[in-house]
Amino acid sequence: MANRATQSIGTGMKILSGANIPTYTLEYLTSTAKKNQGSFETIVVPYVELGRDSKCGVSFGDDTPTVSRKHAAIERKGDETFIINLSKSNPTLVNGRPVQNKYFLNNGDEIQLSVEGPRLRYNTTKAGTAKIGFTNKMNLVMQQAIKPYKTAAVSFLMIFILAMSGSGYMIYNLTMETDLQRELIAEQNQISRAQADSIASLNARNSDLAENFQISQEQIERDRQRMIREREQFERELAAIEERSQRQLDSLRNVSGGVNYADVIEELKPYVMAMSIKGWVTEFDGERNGYEIQEENIMCTGFLIEGGIFVTARHCIDMYGTSTEEGSFFQANLIEHSGGSASFHFTAQSYDGQFSLEFTNKDFIQDESMDRFIPWEMPNSNGVGSIRIPEYFRGADWAYMQTDYSDGMAFDKPLSENLRNGTDLFVLGYSYGAEYRVEGNLEPYFSTAKVTLSGIQDGTVHVTEAGWDSGNSGGPVLTMNNGVPTAIGLVTGRYQQATISEGGDVIYTPTSIKMVTPLINF
Known part of the structure; x- marks a missing residue:
């Protein structure tokens, strides 16, 4: 310069x-x-x-x-x-x-x-x-x-x-x-x-x-x-x-040889938002039905990055693949992919009320290229339609949209594909929803993790020693980059080892490895 x-x-x-x-x-x-x-x-x-x-x-x-x-x-x-x-x-x-x-x-x-x-x-x-x-x-x-x-x-x-x-x-x-x-x-x-x-x-x-x-x-x-x-x-x-x-110098003072995250995360917390589903609307063959959820329930996490872009996990807003054949979400899946329309309505709120959003799943950009479509018989003998089987956990578990805000946390897409094993990461989000919180306290939970294998594995970053749990999905995964807390990915889920039982059933056993979708994927 x-x-x-x-x-x-x-x-x-x-x-x-x-x-x-x-x-x-x-x-x-x-x-x-x-x-x-x-x-x-x-x-x-x-x-x-x-x-x-x-x-x-x-x-x-x-x-x-x-x-x-x-x-x-x-x-x-x-x-x-x-x-x-x-x-x-x-x-x-x-x-x-x-x-x-x-x-x-x-x-x-x-x-x-x-x-x-x-x-x-x-x-x-x-x-x-x-x-x-x-x-x-x-x-x-x-x-x-x-x-x-x-x-x-x-x-x-x-x-x-x-x-x-x-x-x-x-x-x-x-x-x-x-x-x-x-x-x-x-x-x-x-x-x-x-x-x-x-x-x-x-x-x-x-x-x-x-x-x-x-x-x-x-x-x-x-x-x-x-x-x-x-x-x-x-x-x-x-x-x-x-x-x-x-x-920045004060926030980087040593605590047991590491970073004092209490200072580092203070400016990040307003950008981390608690997501709740409010209901959904279906339209098929001239009939429109609405379903409203009265109880406030934190289900996922989303966050704002620089430029006012709101990011979350795709499986948090793509509800079509989250229920069984008997569930209402399954029916919405069948309607959406058989000539009808189904939209899910959400809200997102920061803990201090500084940022709030209302949106539907159709407001987001996401990757459906790896999903599968299966023919399915429509109820009441209305012919054959389709259901979509999503593929989230191979690097496609991301969704984002542009908001009217311009603020957000720093992020680095190239950095997310070059992380070395042993790199320290930290996470903010809403583990367990509102279950263990004092009423009205929306401050996001903090946890840490470490990169298990260098680079990207089947579209994801594998980590261990991760303290997040259900509700943290879609939350930001960050690392310190030249003294600046920088988002490199988002929480996806836990890797599960598939085995075949004696009866021929597929049994999934959770492991200690958890998966992060890197920002380089979108």
């Missing part, structure tokens, strides 16, 4: 000093809160990031939830310009095709940030920065070269010397030094005397500019107030970084 910050700020100084730097434009094809359809933006820096983060040179608002905080970047090197996919959860597309790592752009290429996200058109231009007015140059440099790196720029000493000459304005860029180590961040919480002198010097030069170029006193005051606001914003951001860093 430091190299790109230095390069971008250096390019900005060249532009303001009169150098002719190549440019291109981004035309916005989709209207958003920050970008109007048909408007365009001239890009003057060699590297610009696109995303919802306010520090991005091309920034989108929270009305575009499928755009990641840092979604993509466009970089120019020599005569070539290419786009880089930065998001781990949402794709970047060029002309409708996903970008794997990077893609070299051609004039007129259409860029889209996620499948349902905003669209832009990349346009080359023969005109460079020499033909852009000074005020526009200054705005572009502040937005694209200074703003994305303003946290690091607090430790840079930048003095602009403006003088009048026959050809216009000259800006001299003095030495910029930075140290991004945590010790310097702590020192940056207070403005040093040298920084205060720099601000006073810059104000003095603004006064000289007012005399030389007849700039009004009001404009100088506005500039001064703007600098004060930016300085205060720098201080707030640095204080937040320091607080987060200290919190």
Whole structure:
């Protein structure tokens, strides 16, 4: 980041000093809160990031939830310009095709940030920065070269010397030094005397500019107030970084050689939600029937990951395969797959009431590719229909949907397929439902586990020493990744050893091995 910050700020100084730097434009094809359809933006820096983060040179608002905080970047090197996919959860597309790592752009290429996200058109231009007015140059440099790196720029000493000459304005860029180590961040919480002198010097030069170029006193005051606001914003951001860093360090203190999970899980608990089924509705041959469950009963666990995506186990919302031939759920299975419709209604609630959801099983994306269909005679001689036999426990026990929320716990899909045996895991969820809880207490249970075999086994991660039980299905399975608690999968169930009895029956015997569905599966 430091190299790109230095390069971008250096390019900005060249532009303001009169150098002719190549440019291109981004035309916005989709209207958003920050970008109007048909408007365009001239890009003057060699590297610009696109995303919802306010520090991005091309920034989108929270009305575009499928755009990641840092979604993509466009970089120019020599005569070539290419786009880089930065998001781990949402794709970047060029002309409708996903970008794997990077893609070299051609004039007129259409860029889209996620499948349902905003669209832009990349346009080359023969005109460079020499033909852009000074005020526009200054705005572009502040937005694209200074703003994305303003946290690091607090430790840079930048003095602009403006003088009048026959050809216009000259800006001299003095030495910029930075140290991004945590010790310097702590020192940056207070403005040093040298920084205060720099601000006073810059104000003095603004006064000289007012005399030389007849700039009004009001404009100088506005500039001064703007600098004060930016300085205060720098201080707030640095204080937040320091607080987060200290919190992470405190949470990672040793307890018997391990992690003090009591501190680690505190910020995760609101994202872990208790699921209950409220009833179901069937429609077949013109007849509609509803079934309501009055008693509140926690049956499963779900959780929110970054971007507001709600995740749970497929077997928690796919009720078709959870009952025998005599059960109501079996009848719903037969109706759903024989020309009718059956939908199950659920609620999910966080322990502190911060998050709540209402949904049906048909709101979710899930994998049914391994399921089997069996012909089945319809009741009352209505012909032959079908039932679906789900296959959950070979890596397909996942289901997710997009919510209106944007918050969630950190997750890492690639990490979930590279776990080594012996890796420490921890789990949050609602074991035993509400059976052993004080009334009204929805705080999720905590348990730990260890990876038994490295990598993925038949679509799942095998673990042992796991303390979860019924009701924990669909809950997050996490590990510490560079000091950050990170979701890598979800609770599926217990591995059972199949044996054949003397009478020819299949007998399933539970073992100590439990199964986790890794996030890499979806």
